[in-house]
Amino acid sequence: MAWTLVTTATFDRRARxxxxxxxxxxxxxxxxxxxLSEDPxxxxxxxxxxxxxxxxxxxxxxxxSFRITLLLHLxxxxxxxxxxxxxxxxxx
Numbered sequence: 001m002a003w004t005l006v007t008t009a010t011f012d013r014r015a016r017x018x019x020x021x022x023x024x025x026x027x028x029x030x031x032x033x034x035x036l037s038e039d040p041x042x043x044x045x046x047x048x049x050x051x052x053x054x055x056x057x058x059x060x061x062x063x064x065s066f067r068i069t070l071l072l073h074l075x076x077x078x079x080x081x082x083x084x085x086x087x088x089x090x091x092x
Contacts, residue, residue: 002037002038003036003037003038003039003040003077003078003079004037004076004077004078004079005033005036005037005079005081006078006079006080006081007080007081008080008081008082010082010083011081011082011083011084014083014084014085015029015084018066018084018085022066025062025063025066028062028063029062032045032060032062032068036060036070036079037079040060040070040072040079045060045061046060046061047059047060048060050069050091054069054091056071057069057070057071057082058070058071058072059090059091062084065086065087066084066085066086066087067084067085067086067087067090067091068081068083068084068090069081069082069083069084069090070082
């Protein structure tokens with residue numbers, strides 16, 4: 001069963017700007033979203049919980065340098081995409 005991907009206005013805006021600056025990452029972005037909707041716990045996504053002021057939020061790797069932050073709603077099988085960008089941008 002596929003998980004539902006829900007985006008926020010912030011994520012939509014950041015994703016648009018990110019993909020304009022990094023068009024070469026469009027295929028990788030699409031692949032990561034596909035994997036996320038199939039199984040957000042897949043080891044290849046490197047899902048990890050965040051700590052501190054981002055406690056309760058999870059992150060996955062888009063590339064070595066770029067991350068996507070998200071919320072997992074396990075009972076509803078829903079993934080809420082919050083932000084994307086460089087390591088420093090999303091972990092602020």
